[in-house]
Amino acid sequence: LAKTTQPISMDSYEGQEVNITCSHNNIATNDYITWYQQFPSQGPRFIIQGYKTKVTNEVASLFIPADRKSSTLSLPRVSLSDTAVYYCLVGGFSGGYNKLIFGAGTRLAVHP
């Protein structure tokens, strides 16, 4: 499965847009890109998933360039409650199973 690289930490302020970029140079053709969010003392929570171009839901947007070697999670107008660790995962869903491989994640701190 493709290895991912993302910033260890980021800081932002309330109301700002936050973009977290993840590199996955060895992404395979059948790999999807998935982002999870984790608050302290909780399990990871699915945010968004995409394969190419742009995906948007009520929480975030995911931008994936044509070569798919990177992706950017965009959080519009963050609030204090968005302080969390964000994980970028890349993997395929072939073989009948889905084994998530987590990296270190990006620790986002949102300040007042």
Added chain:
Amino acid sequence: EAGVTQFPSHSVIEKGQTVTLRCDPISGHDNLYWYRRVMGKEIKFLLHFVKESKQDESGMPNNRFLAERTGGTYSTLKVQPAELEDSGVYFCASSQVPQETQYFGPGTRLLVL
């Protein structure tokens, strides 16, 4: 609809003792996964059940760990005997089908003294 639940939320035991963790997946989810994060490390996959069958147990660290899912509903993860390096947070997740989103429980925090 209830999410994935795990019991206990915390467990403190002494080295050499046995601990059993329980996971109740979302109702109707045939796929159940165990993960863990030991101190300072990343979240690691342990194993995957499809109903009551072990689909992939490649992440199980050693034979001190035994996972079961009798009847294809809840699952237990037993550590016997526990060692200091087993301390960490054990997460359970479930999904309806393997290709779909995995929903995680809050985790069980295990401390082995």
